[in-house]
Amino acid sequence: MRVNPNPLPDLLAALAQNQQQINTDLNQIASGQSVSQPSDNPAGAAILTRNADQTSEADQFLRSIGSVQGEMQNADSALNSVVTALQRAISLGTEGANGTVNSSDRQALATEVQGIQSQLLNLANLSYQGNFVFAGTATQTAPYVSGASGISYVGNDNANNVTVGDHLTAQTNLPGSQLFSASGHDMFQAVQDLINNLQSGSNIDTAVNEVSDAYSFVNAQRVFYGNSINQLNAQQTFLNNETTQLAQQQSTVGGADLSKVISNLVSAETSRQASLEAVADTQKNNLFDYLK
Amino acid sequence: MSSLNTGLAIALSGLTADQGALEATSNNVANVDTPGYSREEPILQTTDPVLIGPLTFGTGVTLQSIQSARDPILESRIQQETQSQGQLDAMVSALSQLQVSFTSSSGDIGTAISNFFDSVNQLSTSPSDLSLRQNLLTAANDLADSFNTTANRLTSQQSNLNASVEQAVSQVNQLTQQIAQLNQQISSIQNVGESAGSFIDQRTQLIDQLSSLVDVSVIPSDNSLTLTTASGTPLVAGQQSFQLRTQPDASGAQQIFSGSSDITSTIVSGQLGGLLQIRDQQIPSLQNQLDTLASSLATQLNSVQTAGYDLNGNPTTNTPLFNAPPETGAAASLSVAITDPALVAASSDGTAGDNANAEAMYALRNQSFIQGQTPSGYYSGIVFNVGNAASSANAEQSASNLVLQQLNDQRSSVSGVSLDEEAANLVRYQQAYAASAQVISTINSMMQTVINMKSS
Numbered sequence: 001m002r003v004n005p006n007p008l009p010d011l012l013a014a015l016a017q018n019q020q021q022i023n024t025d026l027n028q029i030a031s032g033q034s035v036s037q038p039s040d041n042p043a044g045a046a047i048l049t050r051n052a053d054q055t056s057e058a059d060q061f062l063r064s065i066g067s068v069q070g071e072m073q074n075a076d077s078a079l080n081s082v083v084t085a086l087q088r089a090i091s092l093g094t095e096g097a098n099g100t101v102n103s104s105d106r107q108a109l110a111t112e113v114q115g116i117q118s119q120l121l122n123l124a125n126l127s128y129q130g131n132f133v134f135a136g137t138a139t140q141t142a143p144y145v146s147g148a149s150g151i152s153y154v155g156n157d158n159a160n161n162v163t164v165g166d167h168l169t170a171q172t173n174l175p176g177s178q179l180f181s182a183s184g185h186d187m188f189q190a191v192q193d194l195i196n197n198l199q200s201g202s203n204i205d206t207a208v209n210e211v212s213d214a215y216s217f218v219n220a221q222r223v224f225y226g227n228s229i230n231q232l233n234a235q236q237t238f239l240n241n242e243t244t245q246l247a248q249q250q251s252t253v254g255g256a257d258l259s260k261v262i263s264n265l266v267s268a269e270t271s272r273q274a275s276l277e278a279v280a281d282t283q284k285n286n287l288f289d290y291l292k
Numbered sequence: 293m294s295s296l297n298t299g300l301a302i303a304l305s306g307l308t309a310d311q312g313a314l315e316a317t318s319n320n321v322a323n324v325d326t327p328g329y330s331r332e333e334p335i336l337q338t339t340d341p342v343l344i345g346p347l348t349f350g351t352g353v354t355l356q357s358i359q360s361a362r363d364p365i366l367e368s369r370i371q372q373e374t375q376s377q378g379q380l381d382a383m384v385s386a387l388s389q390l391q392v393s394f395t396s397s398s399g400d401i402g403t404a405i406s407n408f409f410d411s412v413n414q415l416s417t418s419p420s421d422l423s424l425r426q427n428l429l430t431a432a433n434d435l436a437d438s439f440n441t442t443a444n445r446l447t448s449q450q451s452n453l454n455a456s457v458e459q460a461v462s463q464v465n466q467l468t469q470q471i472a473q474l475n476q477q478i479s480s481i482q483n484v485g486e487s488a489g490s491f492i493d494q495r496t497q498l499i500d501q502l503s504s505l506v507d508v509s510v511i512p513s514d515n516s517l518t519l520t521t522a523s524g525t526p527l528v529a530g531q532q533s534f535q536l537r538t539q540p541d542a543s544g545a546q547q548i549f550s551g552s553s554d555i556t557s558t559i560v561s562g563q564l565g566g567l568l569q570i571r572d573q574q575i576p577s578l579q580n581q582l583d584t585l586a587s588s589l590a591t592q593l594n595s596v597q598t599a600g601y602d603l604n605g606n607p608t609t610n611t612p613l614f615n616a617p618p619e620t621g622a623a624a625s626l627s628v629a630i631t632d633p634a635l636v637a638a639s640s641d642g643t644a645g646d647n648a649n650a651e652a653m654y655a656l657r658n659q660s661f662i663q664g665q666t667p668s669g670y671y672s673g674i675v676f677n678v679g680n681a682a683s684s685a686n687a688e689q690s691a692s693n694l695v696l697q698q699l700n701d702q703r704s705s706v707s708g709v710s711l712d713e714e715a716a717n718l719v720r721y722q723q724a725y726a727a728s729a730q731v732i733s734t735i736n737s738m739m740q741t742v743i744n745m746k747s748s
Binding site for chain 1: 394401410419523639643644651657673674675677679709710712717
């Protein structure tokens with residue numbers, strides 16, 4: 001059988017193939033990625049695209065949780081101050097209910113409770129980054145206004161929910177109507193009654209009981225913020241884990257296995273060396289050299 | 293009864309034949325590196341013997357012809373494989389440019405979709421915040437831009453392919469013209485009984501080149517050859533070539549005509565086949581998918597946007613987020629309809645602090661409203677399709693390269709010039725020549741002997 005007398009094209013093709021393998025390996029080492037374009041691994045590229053979206057979403061949830069937490073912590077600490085102020089009002093009322101206190105002392109106590117009332121008004125009109133926190137969703141106007149008939153609520157009864165996970169939303173606020181002016185538990189009315197009764201000197205006990213009731217109610221509702229903040233913390237931990245897992249998946253699918261790539265590179269370089277030597281050796285001699 | 297003169301004539305025929313054979317060898321050696329050259333073999337034959345009485349005398353040797361060593365079946369397989377290689381080369385180069393737009397980067401559609409929904413979620417945490425609203429509009433503009441850019445890249449690549457189609461057609465015409473001329477030369481040489489080896493080599497080379505451009509069927513006939521496309525459109529018949537021409541259709545895509553018939557859809561192989569496949573199938577299908585994504589996304593976002601209220605508490609029934617996308621070309625023309633961040637409908641009841649509409653908008657991120665897939669899921673499907681097309685074209689190209697390499701090896705083993713062989717032939721013919729010369733010189737001295745017989 002006649003053999004191909006010119007092996008050079010085959011050797012050059014082998015050299016080109018070696019070179020291509022070396023280029024691919026070097027690219028992977030330099031970028032650390034095994035999928036730098038979709039054709040490198042089409043299914044992997046599709047997974048990486050979805051993974052990038054999930055990562056971006058998880059990062060965004062973490063940012064949103066951060067924003068929501070800021071607002072909620074602010075609200076919670078305002079409620080803490082409300083509770084403290086109410087405690088003070090209760091103890092002032094209890095002091096005024098004592099039969100040994102004279103009228104001018106009661107006037108002084110009433111004045112102090114009036115101070116507490118305006119402090120409470122300030123707290124209930126708390127604004128965070130330009131939004132009134134206890135106004136329901138009518139966040140652009142102060143929810144409590146002081147008028148002839150006392151302090152009234154002008155916010156609405158709505159609450160916002162923000163998505164902070166797959167199928168997980170967090171309620172971000174309680175409207176004032178569920179905190180300070182719930183029907184039957186009107187805090188401002190109770191404090192106003194206390195002021196009035198301290199001034200008149202009658203039914204102080206009843207007014208103190210009203211304030212106590214408002215105190216218990218606010219204290220009970222406040223648990224919402226504590227629970228929500230805890231829940232957000234838990235979700236934060238979960239999202240952090242998820243981000244780590246997504247990064248793990250990303251590097252499993254798209255990352256270059258460096259030890260494998262380097263060993264590929266070494267073997268490609270060795271075989272390129274061999275091919276080069278083969279090319280250099282090829283057809284050094286033919287029969288013409290021996291016919292002198 | 294033979295004579296010395298007959299011997300002389302026989303020896304002379306040997307000299308001539310060996311000289312001719314040596315010419316073949318020296319031509320082979322000279323063309324050792326000529327691409328497409330097929331080695332020549334001298335065909336030696338004994339001349340007819342003469343019968344004299346009971347004796348048969350040989351009358352010498354003649355160089356009947358110089359034949360090129362080639363295997364027509366192998367050559368037609370090479371031409372076929374060259375066609376698919378031409379097709380795959382064109383596809384690989386077009387697809388590797390195409391997939392750049394779908395490689396994950398800061399400006400790709402996937403990232404823009406993620407960023408947009410991220411900005412919606414952020415707005416949801418503080419729906420009346422103007423800077424977050426502005427942020428959402430910026431992300432929406434980036435999203436529209438990324439669709440526009442990708443769609444425009446597809447279109448401009450389509451017009452590049454169009455230019456390549458025109459170029460390839462003019463190359464085809466040039467080649468078929470040259471082949472027709474060679475056909476003429478070959479038949480006129482063969483008609484007078486000569487060997488047209490080197491012309492045939494040239495023609496084979498040209499047919500190989502033609503095969504890399506378009507699918508060619510070769511129909512050999514006596515002393516000539518007919519070329520058609522695989523579907524039967526004539527390209528060359530004997531000494532006549534048939535020109536193809538291009539003519540743009542309504543959309544500006546160059547269609548290929550032979551005479552008055554449009555043969556565009558019948559060309560499936562060679563570079564032209566590859567170019568047409570990408571231009572007329574791959575890119576339009578990608579454009580469709582992008583349009584579907586852009587228009588579904590815009591339509592759904594608009595329907596949520598127009599159901600809400602802006603920052604000032606006015607219903608946004610008539611202020612959609614995106615300009616209504618057209619039926620086709622949605623991706624290329626997607627644009628944001630509003631510039632005032634206050635007009636983003638985050639609220640579903642008119643109060644500025646309500647985020648229910650923003651939440652509804654955000655819910656679209658994980659809703660399967662585009663052919664059963666989420667926006668990001670649908671986009672990742674597009675990435676898969678592009679990557680898969682490029683990767684299978686790559687794989688087929690490597691396979692085709694290997695096959696072609698093997699076929700060329702085989703061709704070379706039949707037709708390639710081996711210097712060892714030529715050196716051996718050189719020695720052989722030289723020695724035969726020397727021997728014939730020796731015979732002549734011997735006969736000459738015999739003649740002398742005869743002549744001297746008389747004078748002595």
